[in-house]
């Protein structure tokens with residue numbers, strides 16, 4: 001058996017996971033989502049920056065001792081030494097922001113495809129460098145902006161593209177959390193301690209959740225953001241990074257967008273919302289009720305589109321993103337798995353000599369670079385009391 005992948009898939013893709021040990025959040029989600037549809041198997045990993053903890057965590061992910069590595073360098077060297085029909089196909093990166101660049105670059109240059117969490121890097125320079133590496137290697141690079149995988153978001157995107165709500169005029173997205181309320185200083189938190197360290201996180205609520213809102217706006221509307229004016233605040237006593245902020249986004253001289261991101265709003269969990277105002281109607285979606293899409297048209301009763309694959313109102317994009325019948329809630333894992341599936345399709349297509357229009361399949365390295373540029377532009381704008389900053393070129 002060779003390492004070749006035939007289309008349709010005749011074997012499972014072999015996955016390596018970086019991050020996920022201990023109480024880590026998103027590593028376990030990557031492992032679950034990637035394997036949800038039986039198209040990949042987790043066979044290797046570097047689950048922690050601490051080699052001992054990395055190896056100890058491996059059995060709980062089903063990774064054999066021999067492929068539980070203590071560092072990314074060791075993993076790459078050992079995997080490249082394996083016969084091709086055993087070697088990993090892709091690396092999933094679920095580690096703190098400041099580590100993404102080095103891990104992604106090393107993995108791509110070793111010939112592996114990459115699924116990386118957001119924000120892609122902590123500097124625009126590193127983001128642009130990763131774009132070059134992806135272009136040079138031709139590898140598949142997927143950024144897990146997982147909210148774009150929800151069926152009703154895919155439905156909304158196709159409705160907007162079809163003109164169902166007319167010409168877009170304005171768009172609003174908020175990502176409101178409250179986990180910082182009452183947070184006590186802890187020198188050894190069980191997880192996520194890096195999130196409040198400027199050198200390790202690069203930004204606070206802006207990069208952590210604001211980038212999801214920005215990506216969602218761009219994904220659903222298909223508009224190109226040109227400029228941003230932002231104000232960031234730090235309300236948490238002793239905090240060094242933004243924990244609240246808002247950004248106004250211009251799409252050329254026409255449409256306007258706004259984003260509010262918060263981690264200091266009492267009682268709020270993961271309230272990501274998106275509203276799109278068109279000339280013929282308006283859409284509203286909320287991540288905490290992801291199986292519904294609200295459609296409003298002046299003079300008509302408000303319509304709630306439920307995720308229900310056979311319904312005539314469901315379009316192809318929405319229907320194809322569903323797994324089970326309506327009324328049985330689909331959620332975070334399934335949306336995340338839809339991002340993985342789009343990446344797998346592209347890995348297989350590329351292995352079969354095909355070409356993929358990456359802009360339409362999944363959030364890619366260009367979306368990652370756009371997110372990092374958004375973060376930098378918002379920080380610069382806020383430092384200059386909200387001056388408009390270009391999102392189109394390096395500042």
Ligand SMILES: NC(=O)c1ccc[n+]([C@@H]2O[C@H](COP(=O)([O-])OP(=O)(O)OC[C@H]3O[C@@H](n4cnc5c(N)ncnc54)[C@H](O)[C@@H]3O)[C@@H](O)[C@H]2O)c1
Nearest residue numbers: 019020021024025026047048049094095097117118191192
């Ligand atoms: N897509 C999403 O919805 C989503 C949600 C949460 C976090 N994230 C992103 O995922 C990343 C991880 O966030 P988290 O909340 O899971 O963090 P976390 O602190 O809970 O977990 C980080 C994990 O990475 C491991 N780690 C750290 N450095 C490592 C290294 N060099 N090699 C191997 N393992 C290493 C840690 O031991 C830990 O297991 C961040 O970039 C974050 O922004 C994305």
